[in-house]
Amino acid sequence: MAVHEIASVKNQSKLKVGVVTVFVIALWLGTFFLFYEAFGYMKRFDAGGIGLDLGTVGEVVTIRVISLLFVAVFIMLIFSNVLVALTTLYKSSEVEYLFSSPLRSSELFTARFAECVVFSSWALLFLGSPLILSYGIVYHAPWYFYLVAAIVSGPFLVIPAAVGVTITVVLARVFPKLSRPILIILGAAAVAALFLYMRRSFDVEKLSGEKMLRAILDAMKNTQSPFLPSFWAAQGVLASAKGEIRQSAFYFLLLLSNALMLFEVSLLIASKMYYPGWAALHASPQTRLHPTGKGILGRIDSWLIFLRPRTRSLIVKDIKMFWRDVSQWSQFALFFGLMAVYVANLRATGYYYLDIPIWRNAVSFLNLGATSLILATLTSRFIFPLISLEGKRFWVIGLAPVRKRELLWQKFWLSFVTCISFSLGVMVISNIMLKVEPLLMVLSCATIVMMNFSLSGLAVGLGAVYPNFREDNPAKIVSGLGGTLNFLTSIAYIIAAIGTEAVLFQARALKLIPEDYRFALMVAGVVGFVVVLSAGVTFIPMSLGLKNLERTEF
Amino acid sequence: MVRTESLTKKFGSHVAVNHLTMEVHPGEFFSFLGPNGAGKTTTIKLLTGLLMPTEGRAFIDGKDVQLDPVGAKRVVGYVPDQPFLYEKLTGREFLRFVGGLYELGGIEFEKKAEELMELFGVLDVADLLIEEYSHGMRQKLSFSAAFLHDPKVVIVDEPWVGLDPKSIRFLKGYLKDKTRDGLCVFMSTHTLSIAEEVSDKVGIINSGNLIAMGTVAEIMALEASENFEDVFLQLTARGEEI
Numbered sequence: 001m002a003v004h005e006i007a008s009v010k011n012q013s014k015l016k017v018g019v020v021t022v023f024v025i026a027l028w029l030g031t032f033f034l035f036y037e038a039f040g041y042m043k044r045f046d047a048g049g050i051g052l053d054l055g056t057v058g059e060v061v062t063i064r065v066i067s068l069l070f071v072a073v074f075i076m077l078i079f080s081n082v083l084v085a086l087t088t089l090y091k092s093s094e095v096e097y098l099f100s101s102p103l104r105s106s107e108l109f110t111a112r113f114a115e116c117v118v119f120s121s122w123a124l125l126f127l128g129s130p131l132i133l134s135y136g137i138v139y140h141a142p143w144y145f146y147l148v149a150a151i152v153s154g155p156f157l158v159i160p161a162a163v164g165v166t167i168t169v170v171l172a173r174v175f176p177k178l179s180r181p182i183l184i185i186l187g188a189a190a191v192a193a194l195f196l197y198m199r200r201s202f203d204v205e206k207l208s209g210e211k212m213l214r215a216i217l218d219a220m221k222n223t224q225s226p227f228l229p230s231f232w233a234a235q236g237v238l239a240s241a242k243g244e245i246r247q248s249a250f251y252f253l254l255l256l257s258n259a260l261m262l263f264e265v266s267l268l269i270a271s272k273m274y275y276p277g278w279a280a281l282h283a284s285p286q287t288r289l290h291p292t293g294k295g296i297l298g299r300i301d302s303w304l305i306f307l308r309p310r311t312r313s314l315i316v317k318d319i320k321m322f323w324r325d326v327s328q329w330s331q332f333a334l335f336f337g338l339m340a341v342y343v344a345n346l347r348a349t350g351y352y353y354l355d356i357p358i359w360r361n362a363v364s365f366l367n368l369g370a371t372s373l374i375l376a377t378l379t380s381r382f383i384f385p386l387i388s389l390e391g392k393r394f395w396v397i398g399l400a401p402v403r404k405r406e407l408l409w410q411k412f413w414l415s416f417v418t419c420i421s422f423s424l425g426v427m428v429i430s431n432i433m434l435k436v437e438p439l440l441m442v443l444s445c446a447t448i449v450m451m452n453f454s455l456s457g458l459a460v461g462l463g464a465v466y467p468n469f470r471e472d473n474p475a476k477i478v479s480g481l482g483g484t485l486n487f488l489t490s491i492a493y494i495i496a497a498i499g500t501e502a503v504l505f506q507a508r509a510l511k512l513i514p515e516d517y518r519f520a521l522m523v524a525g526v527v528g529f530v531v532v533l534s535a536g537v538t539f540i541p542m543s544l545g546l547k548n549l550e551r552t553e554f
Numbered sequence: 555m556v557r558t559e560s561l562t563k564k565f566g567s568h569v570a571v572n573h574l575t576m577e578v579h580p581g582e583f584f585s586f587l588g589p590n591g592a593g594k595t596t597t598i599k600l601l602t603g604l605l606m607p608t609e610g611r612a613f614i615d616g617k618d619v620q621l622d623p624v625g626a627k628r629v630v631g632y633v634p635d636q637p638f639l640y641e642k643l644t645g646r647e648f649l650r651f652v653g654g655l656y657e658l659g660g661i662e663f664e665k666k667a668e669e670l671m672e673l674f675g676v677l678d679v680a681d682l683l684i685e686e687y688s689h690g691m692r693q694k695l696s697f698s699a700a701f702l703h704d705p706k707v708v709i710v711d712e713p714w715v716g717l718d719p720k721s722i723r724f725l726k727g728y729l730k731d732k733t734r735d736g737l738c739v740f741m742s743t744h745t746l747s748i749a750e751e752v753s754d755k756v757g758i759i760n761s762g763n764l765i766a767m768g769t770v771a772e773i774m775a776l777e778a779s780e781n782f783e784d785v786f787l788q789l790t791a792r793g794e795e796i
Contacts (some may be wrong), residue, residue: 227744290683291681307652324642395604395632396699399630
């Protein structure tokens with residue numbers, strides 16, 4: 001199947017494949033350059049200038065940063081494997097067929113486990129390879145450093161896979177028996193615990209220059225726990241860079257033994273719980289009724305009575321389909337959680353930079369950038385698949401007297417109204433917390449409104465240019481060629497829009513532009529540029545999407 | 555009511571439907587028969603506008619399906635062979651959604667939706683999510699949706715799959731009664747016995763070509779056999795064109 005999947009790329013448009021390949025390479029090179037410069041800077045960093053006697057502090061920070069990255073990847077891999085396991089072990093339609101064949105559940109589990117490891121490996125490859133390569137170049141690591149990094153990756157990938165898959169198997173066995181209120185309480189408790197941990201771990205209070213570095217190092221020390229596999233992987237790789245082969249081998253064997261042990265444990269648990277869990281999920285008794293007029297979803301129709309019946313029907317349908325799909329709203333909730341963590345941490349921001357215009361502007365625009373990136377991620381993940389999710393059900397709309405133009409714009413407005421309601425809120429609240437100057441407050445809010453238009457138009461339009469009607473899983477739709485192009489284009493647009501504004505304000509801060517009518521004219525010019533850019537990013541993809549949708553056959 | 559003029563559909567070099575010209579009138583129950591891969595579903599998709607013809611035209615109630623798709627679709631009800639529906643909607647919500655697409659609403663509409671669900675035997679499960687419906691229940695719900703807007707033409711693709719005998723008997727009778735009220739039914743099926751029983755007119759397609767069209771008696775007269783199935787098999791084995 002993998003061979004056919006790879007071969008099928010040949011059938012894709014060469015332009016699509018070419019554009020995405022170029023973007024992926026550019027992104028990899030950009031990441032590599034970033035790491036290379038960062039490691040180079042930290043290697044040269046001398047803390048003597050700020051009165052700290054920490055010796056090779058640059059090396060210490062580098063090691064902490066690498067450990068932090070390994071921890072981040074490790075946690076990400078656990079979450080990723082939980083979700084991937086849910087699909088490959090339970091939701092995939094072929095599992096039913098495989099269970100009916102003379103195959104032991106442990107054999108099926110082992111095969112699927114290997115798939116989970118492979119699916120999750122791309123993240124480590126894409127993020128880890130520029131990191132390893134840049135570190136090796138900057139610190140003149142020996143040739144076997146790269147080989148050790150590749151070898152260590154193997155067991156390092158298996159450990160979070162074993163943890164993630166086991167969590168999924170246990171939850172699938174236990175969850176069907178739990179009532180909805182208990183699930184909500186458990187979910188809220190997990191989110192609150194994560195929130196508190198992250199606040200405590202990375203709470204960097206008002207700092208002066210002397211205290212900042214030590215505070216940051218202290219904040220990162222959690223990543224250095226000798227019980228974490230990410231620590232073993234980082235230490236194993238870093239030891240080989242210094243030529244310490246025996247230490248490197250020690251950490252590799254530690255990883256390998258734990259990986260094998262955890263796999264055996266997950267296999268043992270799966271042999272007891274996988275099939276019963278799968279059977280329970282698929283044979284659950286009739287669930288609750290959803291009578292009209294009851295609950296929030298039952299009343300949405302009446303709340304949107306001011307809309308035309310056709311538009312209202314399409315919107316209500318999309319909302320209900322989204323809200324009743326656990327895999328959709330749970331990820332949406334995760335985004336909200338991350339945003340809440342981000343905004344909450346702004347309270348602890350030190351305000352020393354307010355006196356320095358360059359830093360003041362930088363923080364304001366970084367805040368705008370962060371909010372825009374969250375918006376881009378949301379539109380890419382949830383809006384881009386909307387057209388594709390009509391999928392095999394497109395005959396329902398296709399047979400109705402609905403113009404494709406109506407359908408496309410309905411998706412657009414649904415996206416715009418949904419996204420602006422929280423992105424503008426985040427923008428205003430974060431600007432207030434950061435004590436942003438009034439002009440920048442107005443500019444950033446106006447920019448985020450424009451971005452809502454553009455990113456919604458881009459996601460809906462490209463979703464219609466590159467639909468995938470064969471796939472029901474939004475995560476798979478997004479990870480296709482069209483979804484990747486949408487996300488990369490969103491990033492490029494955000495950089496162009498915010499970069500232009502940031503350059504102008506930094507030029508003012510550096511006194512390269514006088515603070516008189518000329519600055520006002522330039523602001524107007526930049527705003528005009530962003531408006532034109534945003535209009536292009538909105539309407540061009542929508543137009544292309546409509547043309548493609550009208551040509552598409554079902 | 556349903557008319558095609560030299561309707562053709564090619565997929566690359568493969569001709570799925572080859573210059574199909576035919577007409578079905580109001581009040582007629584037309585069965586469209588053919589072996590697997592003959593072009594039945596492709597023809598239906600051309601009639602419903604889900605596919606664009608390579609050549610030729612299709613008309614529903616005098617409206618060109620490609621030039622006036624909205625006008626043509628207003629009068630068509632469609633039931634596909636595979637009833638892919640919105641899994642996370644209840645049956646009632648699905649009908650309300652379809653009604654909204656036809657700009658139907660209000661108390662009268664709700665009453666009609668309820669009547670149709672009761673008629674087709676899905677009222678008991680109206681407030682359950684469609685993902686919990688069996689294939690047959692989804693098929694019945696699709697039928698309910700097809701009749702919501704009082705169509706003039708109902709196009710059904712292999713409607714009997716997944717239905718129990720009681721439902722099949724009901725559906726045959728219901729569709730036949732509706733044709734007496736002027737409804738035009740265009741049905742594609744493999745079940746020759748049902749086609750023979752209910753059809754006013756039959757068309758047989760093979761390898762994209764319409765090889766026979768007429769009443770059941772006229773089709774039977776084409777071959778020296780008194781068994782409709784034998785006639786069908788002989789015609790499709792030969793691939794004759796009219």
